[in-house]
Amino acid sequence: MSSIYGENIKVSIWGQSHSPAIGVTVDGLPAGIKIDVEKLHRFLGRRAPGKNKFSTARREDDKPEFLSGLKDGFTCGAPLTAVIYNSDTRPSDYEEIRFKPRPSHADYSAHVKFRGFQDFYGGGHFSGRLTAPLCVAGGIFLQILEGEGVSIRCAVKSVAGETSEEKITAAVEAARARGDSVGGVIECVAENVPAGLGNPMFDGLENMISKAVFAIPAIKGIEFGNGFSCASLCGSENNDEFFMDGNQIKTKTNNHGGILGGISSGMSIVFRVAVKPTPSIGLGQKTVNLKTGENTEIIVSGRHDPCIVFRALPCVEAAAAMAIYDAALAARKEG
């Protein structure tokens, strides 16, 4: 199986970059939830290309159409399906890559797995375009969670190793100018998540957030709280002591990132992900010809984002919301 997520909701994502459409089905949404479609469009707009200065020029008017699951703007209890039609499918400019796997794309591993039957146009089901339906589902979960007081928000921590806006802009522009790309680090903070969500062992919040987040192409690492830094600390430095803040139990520090034993502690959930530089670059790269078994070279044509870190922000929020909402539904069973 591949493209279904969740224990208490089931989010099923389908489509390829150049199939007639891409979409998502969400099974398990309670009935009676009002969806603010305009707000959802704004959320999706943050992911859309062409909305920030660093993104690709491919026009994606990614307004989802709801084919099921809504009645008069409210969820009706039936599975909700949203679809985004692909307008510019099967362009000729992807034929080049058919037998020349692009370095650090999924072209080669997909070729082996699907024995040549994979849809290679635009990366097929592996395309970053598939984060659009993820954001449709996640945007809905974010609305529901917001109604319960939970906010989830991502910010860019660094791009190309730079942390100031000025230097980031310069690094991205320099990469674009030479046909190259840059990566970055995103931090996600979920506030007001009630204590007690998540589970021990395999369905802990860290497990489930990770499982969701690695669905976003280009993410290669995740760390919670102070993450890898904790490995250099002593327990006496890293432990978060409890104290009473009025009637509330809090920790003075939040090295644990709001999750202990897989379960939310009531402190802010904090995690960071590493986004690798977009593998599509305009420079010549060495690869092999899968048909002839010979070494060759590829220049990935078309216009590509020199930096997808900014567009990835809502995607990470969506993934986090999906995991946290699933845990919130689970908690209702335990009362």
Add this chain to the structure above:
Amino acid sequence: MSSIYGENIKVSIWGQSHSPAIGVTVDGLPAGIKIDVEKLHRFLGRRAPGKNKFSTARREDDKPEFLSGLKDGFTCGAPLTAVIYNSDTRPSDYEEIRFKPRPSHADYSAHVKFRGFQDFYGGGHFSGRLTAPLCVAGGIFLQILEGEGVSIRCAVKSVAGETSEEKITAAVEAARARGDSVGGVIECVAENVPAGLGNPMFDGLENMISKAVFAIPAIKGIEFGNGFSCASLCGSENNDEFFMDGNQIKTKTNNHGGILGGISSGMSIVFRVAVKPTPSIGLGQKTVNLKTGENTEIIVSGRHDPCIVFRALPCVEAAAAMAIYDAALAARKEG
């Protein structure tokens, strides 16, 4: 749900630190697999306390007994259950923590989730002791994978920020002397994993390995390939070019850590995890009294590991083997 893992095998882990027993049920093992019990004991021995100089003195003779699923040493197709009996259950020395959550343990979050009914003795189901049944299951998967040519092996990359054996030993001894603890980083390498295992999106190898690994208490981060380092690189630096190595397609570098689009590329799978310093330390720490709602202090009694990084090595191997074996079973369906 919490303690069940897998799509094609189901690994169900149960037990508490001081319940009569802990154990694991593995459903979905093909029939006819020979289990080398002696080899499994040796694998479990690497996890057991008292086997290295840094570990706790609690005697855990963790020889699993197989209650089902085996006939004459071979798997018989029925669910396999292994049990490890707990000998020294419910000691008085845990009463102290009943209403005083230990900093950076799961005591508090479990208390909220289970509304006071959780088994607090020794951390209950959240205890590091539950990695023993994980290693039973994982040890079996490792044997099966080894029979298919796959090897999975972990190594310590650093402890307390130190990388040389001498300095690591000094850091651990210093921590022990002052009643403190230290964390570290573990690297796991899986070799000879065939290309084509794993899935796009949510059941990718990165997703599934992460979901497994975060079941090990104390792990707070994971990164694949060059991980967080990739965020500072350009695409032209980070991309792994393909070339023909005789008849085999390989990449010159392995920044991607053997996984592209969630699917193995045939290169070694490489990931690192951050292990936080053991939260149980012998120093006084501030906490709250859950009954009275007052600030108080706790000194965690008993003898505790100043460093669990070494004992965690087989646990991470077990978790990785579980994820990779699940993907290997999945791949059989696709042929």
Add this chain to the structure above:
Amino acid sequence: MSSIYGENIKVSIWGQSHSPAIGVTVDGLPAGIKIDVEKLHRFLGRRAPGKNKFSTARREDDKPEFLSGLKDGFTCGAPLTAVIYNSDTRPSDYEEIRFKPRPSHADYSAHVKFRGFQDFYGGGHFSGRLTAPLCVAGGIFLQILEGEGVSIRCAVKSVAGETSEEKITAAVEAARARGDSVGGVIECVAENVPAGLGNPMFDGLENMISKAVFAIPAIKGIEFGNGFSCASLCGSENNDEFFMDGNQIKTKTNNHGGILGGISSGMSIVFRVAVKPTPSIGLGQKTVNLKTGENTEIIVSGRHDPCIVFRALPCVEAAAAMAIYDAALAARKEG
């Protein structure tokens, strides 16, 4: 959760009778399977209304469009989504039933479950129309199984208690004439299913076929082999003795219906289902007004099938194929 089926394939059905579309996503189909679309249309045609003399006049041109999962007519390994657009949505003639649950429909139980937010038009997600996407998925599984030599075929055993074609026709016509409806019994036979498919306990073929078949509205019973008749027999009468038929092991009788211990025996799989008379009838019926809490009456308007037994034949085949194909995929993991 509700509308997702399967362990090794995942079939996710969505849509409401009068939502913009209905559809199905199949996740887990191996890549490289050729879909014969014309053959699929013919299969769907057997379910479509207006194709036999007893069915409703609502025009349903149920040609599915494939939005994803296919490339050049072959499955590509990505989730396959097929959609059927609803053309005549939200007619005024359903307003009547909004607060008057139709006897023996899901109107009332859905109203309670979804607290008034359900899509009541045409039965919403509970409509028999949702068997169209089931047949799309099942039709594909039937093609795959046929390629492996397995045939699955249903036949009408009785309608309104009658077994001859002549009397059945008379019974249906009489029911139609007086605005009433009739039920019937369908027998399904799956031939050449290899021995060894299915599992003990909960994922046995009987369990999984039942789970699939009860998704078809109006089915109220299922029995395997000689079914309820076996309850009146002695073991010596009911047991199926084995014998060698050339090199093959067979049973002389097939009272067990091809399934022993949840696992196929190599004999034909035989089961029967009871189809209740269509609850939509043209006669006045007593019901309650959900808004006022008063007793009232309802006459279900529109033209309705007096007998859906014939149209249900491909639906039962589809459900059986789904269960058997899932078991066939599972068996590949065990080799």
Add this chain to the structure above:
Amino acid sequence: MSSIYGENIKVSIWGQSHSPAIGVTVDGLPAGIKIDVEKLHRFLGRRAPGKNKFSTARREDDKPEFLSGLKDGFTCGAPLTAVIYNSDTRPSDYEEIRFKPRPSHADYSAHVKFRGFQDFYGGGHFSGRLTAPLCVAGGIFLQILEGEGVSIRCAVKSVAGETSEEKITAAVEAARARGDSVGGVIECVAENVPAGLGNPMFDGLENMISKAVFAIPAIKGIEFGNGFSCASLCGSENNDEFFMDGNQIKTKTNNHGGILGGISSGMSIVFRVAVKPTPSIGLGQKTVNLKTGENTEIIVSGRHDPCIVFRALPCVEAAAAMAIYDAALAARKEG
């Protein structure tokens, strides 16, 4: 997969007739539920052999031991595991059947599936003995449901086609006397199940009850409400009209058996199952020798129940409780 049930609870059953133990793990029980162990023993006593005049003489002192999940008699939120040790394992009197599959047992289909590695002693994982852990889990669910006002109770409708106690006794005694066996029909009634439990399509109550019930060996059919009888009725006869009974909405008749569209209607849930005659009989039967491929004969030695219908009553209650409790937990998420 095979022996795991449930969406909101996960019930994992393991063990073989002659393995060291059999048992069950229940993952997902809310914390804080008091288990009445004495009451559970009484419930299990109804299933135990030797407790009624028709059952086998094999002594099974099936008192489960709880290895995890309980603290001071209450569930603690961790997975609950109960084990029943097998005392008289691997008797010589099963060697006979090793290569001679018993007619209408799972011996042959298991042999094919597990390629000769199955545990054939006493039927292994397919043994009726595995209903003991099912009853442990089900007995707990019954207690929880009872606390919520729901009662589930089975009764024998017929044995060997007879319905009076006197004739049933005579039929069973006659079967015993000649080394034969008889089957029967069981009716299960679940009262006070609130309206609104269950789901459309695949997770409907009929689907989920069927999936649970067919795990009990010997069950070959299930029907809800008036079941197969409905197939001979007109809609006007079969439809259950609604009326106000004080403030409550009820149906005058209950042909639908308390389930409409997969969802409980608030009326009693009623279903019947067909229990085939015990396949183990003392008479000579024809079979094949799996080693030599020759026709041969088998006489199943040992003492066997001439009628398991009475012992199956609590098993069916357990299966129904498991399905209904799972649906009850699901409903909590929807509020």
